[in-house]
Amino acid sequence: MMKKLTVVLSSVLALSTLLAACGEKQGGDNTSAGAAKSGAGSSKIKLSIWHNFSGDDLRAKAVRAQIEKFKQANPEIELDAQAIPPDGYRQRLKTVAAANEMPDVFFTQSGTSIKEYYEGGLLQPITPLLDKYPDWKNNFFQGAFDPLSFDNKVYATPLSASATSLFFYNKSLFDKYNVKVPKTWDELMAAVKTFKDNNITPISLGNKAAWLAQSSILSSLANRVTGTEWFLKAAKQDGAKFTDPEFVQALTYFKSLADAGAFQQGFNSLDNTQMEQYFVQGKAAMMIDGAWALTNMAASGTKEQLDQVEVTVLPAIPGGKGDPNTISGGAGGGLALSKNVTGKKLDAALELIYTVSGPEGMQAIAESNSLVNYNVKIDPAKVTPLFYKAYTLTQNVKFTPVYDAVLSSAGAEAINNGLQELLIGGKPEDIAKKLQDAQAKSIGK
Amino acid sequence: MAAASRLRSFILVGLLPALLLYLIFVLVPIVWSAFYGFYEWKGIGAAKFLGLANYTEALRDPIFWKALKNNLIIVAASIFGQIPIALVLSLVLWKSSWFHRFVRSAVFMPMVLASVVIGIMWGYIYHPQIGIVNYVLDKAGLHSWIRDWLGDPKINMYAVCAPIIWANIGPYMILFIAAIQNISSEVEDAAKIDGAIGYKRLYLIVVPMIWDTIKVAIVLCISGSLKAFDLIYVMTGGGPAQSTELLATYMYNNTFNIFRYGYGSAVSTLIIVISMSLVLGSQLLMKRK
Numbered sequence: 001m002m003k004k005l006t007v008v009l010s011s012v013l014a015l016s017t018l019l020a021a022c023g024e025k026q027g028g029d030n031t032s033a034g035a036a037k038s039g040a041g042s043s044k045i046k047l048s049i050w051h052n053f054s055g056d057d058l059r060a061k062a063v064r065a066q067i068e069k070f071k072q073a074n075p076e077i078e079l080d081a082q083a084i085p086p087d088g089y090r091q092r093l094k095t096v097a098a099a100n101e102m103p104d105v106f107f108t109q110s111g112t113s114i115k116e117y118y119e120g121g122l123l124q125p126i127t128p129l130l131d132k133y134p135d136w137k138n139n140f141f142q143g144a145f146d147p148l149s150f151d152n153k154v155y156a157t158p159l160s161a162s163a164t165s166l167f168f169y170n171k172s173l174f175d176k177y178n179v180k181v182p183k184t185w186d187e188l189m190a191a192v193k194t195f196k197d198n199n200i201t202p203i204s205l206g207n208k209a210a211w212l213a214q215s216s217i218l219s220s221l222a223n224r225v226t227g228t229e230w231f232l233k234a235a236k237q238d239g240a241k242f243t244d245p246e247f248v249q250a251l252t253y254f255k256s257l258a259d260a261g262a263f264q265q266g267f268n269s270l271d272n273t274q275m276e277q278y279f280v281q282g283k284a285a286m287m288i289d290g291a292w293a294l295t296n297m298a299a300s301g302t303k304e305q306l307d308q309v310e311v312t313v314l315p316a317i318p319g320g321k322g323d324p325n326t327i328s329g330g331a332g333g334g335l336a337l338s339k340n341v342t343g344k345k346l347d348a349a350l351e352l353i354y355t356v357s358g359p360e361g362m363q364a365i366a367e368s369n370s371l372v373n374y375n376v377k378i379d380p381a382k383v384t385p386l387f388y389k390a391y392t393l394t395q396n397v398k399f400t401p402v403y404d405a406v407l408s409s410a411g412a413e414a415i416n417n418g419l420q421e422l423l424i425g426g427k428p429e430d431i432a433k434k435l436q437d438a439q440a441k442s443i444g445k
Numbered sequence: 446m447a448a449a450s451r452l453r454s455f456i457l458v459g460l461l462p463a464l465l466l467y468l469i470f471v472l473v474p475i476v477w478s479a480f481y482g483f484y485e486w487k488g489i490g491a492a493k494f495l496g497l498a499n500y501t502e503a504l505r506d507p508i509f510w511k512a513l514k515n516n517l518i519i520v521a522a523s524i525f526g527q528i529p530i531a532l533v534l535s536l537v538l539w540k541s542s543w544f545h546r547f548v549r550s551a552v553f554m555p556m557v558l559a560s561v562v563i564g565i566m567w568g569y570i571y572h573p574q575i576g577i578v579n580y581v582l583d584k585a586g587l588h589s590w591i592r593d594w595l596g597d598p599k600i601n602m603y604a605v606c607a608p609i610i611w612a613n614i615g616p617y618m619i620l621f622i623a624a625i626q627n628i629s630s631e632v633e634d635a636a637k638i639d640g641a642i643g644y645k646r647l648y649l650i651v652v653p654m655i656w657d658t659i660k661v662a663i664v665l666c667i668s669g670s671l672k673a674f675d676l677i678y679v680m681t682g683g684g685p686a687q688s689t690e691l692l693a694t695y696m697y698n699n700t701f702n703i704f705r706y707g708y709g710s711a712v713s714t715l716i717i718v719i720s721m722s723l724v725l726g727s728q729l730l731m732k733r734k
Contacts, residue, residue, distance in 0.1 A: 091701055094488040094489065094704065095488075097488065097489050098488050098489065116487065116488075116489055116704075117489065119489070119490065120489030120490045121490075122489065207685070208596075208681070208682065208684065208685070209682065210682070210684055210685070264573075264574070265573050265574065265593060266572070266573020266574065266593035266595075266596050267596070268593065268595075268596035268684065268685035269568075269571070269572070269573055269593055269594075269595040269596035269681070269685070270573070278574075409702065409703045409704055410703045410705070413698065413702055413703050417684065417686050417687050418686075420684055420685035420686040421685070421686035423685075424596075424597075424598060424685060424686065426686065442703075
């Protein structure tokens with residue numbers, strides 16, 4: 001009798017743990033699905049937003065403050081705001097996208113990223129909002145909507161601008177060794193040589209994560225050689241190939257920097273924060289990096305160190321087809337709207353997007369030391385001097401596409417790995433071919 | 446008779462939950478992932494049936510074979526690094542004095558650290574500018590030995606083996622100590638009388654008596670090394686230029702960076718096949734001995 005009871009009890013226990021494990025999982029799914037579905041029926045509108053402004057930096061705080069403002073102003077709306085750390089954000093979005101449980105409003109990167117959601121039929125355009133506030137719409141820079149539009153319809157407005165290839169240099173080192181700030185490739189190579197001879201690392205680079213050389217250096221350098229038109233064609237595999245001589249030449253230029261010993265020892269095992277610290281501490285004379293470096297350097301450098309830092313554009317390449325007064329970058333990501341949102345909920349969602357990315361939001365983001373694609377008057381007292389320099393620079397240049405925002409994911413991975421190989425002795429032709437093969441295959445050409 | 450069958454049914458009922466969990470969370474996903482390997486799927490939109498294309502692509506990709514080679518380097522480093530070191534340490538440290546216990550805990554300590562911590566720590570040890578390895582070499586006058594340990598594709602695969610060995614000695618040492626303590630004292634005494642001391646005792650008594658444990662350790666080494674992911678992912682991410690790519694990082698990058706879920710599934714199925722054949726092969730080899 002006793003034994004039977006034990007058997008029954010233990011099996012009940014085992015089953016209940018099993019059920020509990022399953023039940024918990026279902027419960028978790030239900031809440032997010034429920035938030036998406038149940039809005040229409042109940043009196044209180046339920047709205048969900050996902051974004052990756054989870055950090056402690058000023059920009060993330062500014063965006064979260066705008067979301068909080070919307071919450072305060074609309075007590076009748078039950079807002080479920082999820083701040084998800086940037087690493088893995090895209091993976092999580094993709095997972096819910098696969099299950100068709102997208103949040104109502106969500107942040108997505110421009111270019112390849114938003115295109116995937118568009119092609120998956122998960123988005124609706126935010127045209128009504130742009131029609132409602134024409135002043136707001138017209139204050140965006142020309143072309144700011146391009147990487148966020150499909151079929152002439154805008155699906156998101158950029159929350160911030162990306163500038164991936166700012167050319168930073170250390171003014172006191174340039175003065176000390178009497179080096180001219182390079183305007184052409186030859187001047188750059190001469191500067192590299194002078195610094196090298198004086199045991200100063202010419203250019204700080206940290207390419208462990210592999211995207212940096214591509215996003216910051218190649219995007220601009222290759223554009224100087226090939227021009228934008230060629231690149232967009234090659235990315236579409238329409239009349240141009242990455243094995244074309246102009247792209248191989250661009251890679252050869254890049255390689256010549258490594259061959260001249262322009263980068264510090266071990267650049268393939270340093271990450272971008274380490275490279276930024278190395279530069280701001282005055283151990284390297286130059287650095288080619290994105291606008292994110294402005295905040296990173298401000299966080300780790302002292303005032304004296306930061307005051308030495310100047311910022312300009314990458315030098316011109318002799319005979320290149322691209323405009324030298326450009327920076328790779330353009331519109332960053334923005335808040336996109338799920339296709340499933342309708343009726344009253346749609347109005348609420350659009351209002352939420354406007355609160356975060358409207359004029360007030362743009363002002364707040366710009367004053368958090370972030371570049372925007374929107375006409376704002378910045379009070380120099382409210383931002384760091386280095387940011388103000390970069391901000392003024394970006395007002396006077398044109399933007400060219402960043403490689404990984406245009407290439408397919410597989411193409412971007414191929415060139416990222418290829419550049420690491422190039423800088424440790426790979427052949428430009430081989431790397432061009434790898435990119436060509438990966439890009440052609442992934443877009444089915 | 447009745448008691449025996451009741452006992453058996455009790456055992457069955459007791460095993461059932463574990464078996465069910467194992468079926469649902471291990472075997473079913475393996476079969477599913479093999480099945481997903483026949484498709485092309487980006488995570489959004491419809492999946493496209495490809496047949497065996499993903500599998501043949503993986504087998505033709507030189508990076509896949511490089512990753513396998515790198516995995517085999519780790520297998521070799523584990524078997525010929527971890528097991529001998531663990532065996533020596535267990536012979537030295539099997540007593541329970543205060544000092545022995547302290548050293549044992551020190552050897553075991555990396556096991557309780559998160560592998561991300563170990564990865565970051567060794568990342569700093571190998572750091573090209575501020576790393577202690579290069580610092581020591583510099584101070585010792587061995588300038589020509591200074592390397593970019595994790596960035597130079599000629600040596601980085603061997604450099605990452607050091608933390609893998611270091612971090613995983615602990616459990617093998619514990620296994621061996623337990624096995625050595627289980628050798629009956631009669632055998633030890635008899636061996637002593639017959640003159641088996643020192644190295645002789647090791648070869649003739651200890652190793653044969655704990656051979657079964659060593660076999661288990663070798664199988665654990667092989668399967669653990671083929672699963673290796675976390676340390677390498679933190680230290681190098683498989684780079685630079687995929688020089689430290691492992692099967693698992695290759696699978697991860699394809700699945701979650703390029704979003705080729707079908708291809709990633711195919712690669713993980715291949716990993717299972719390779720691991721199974723290696724483990725089975727090693728067992729056959731050791732049986733013959």
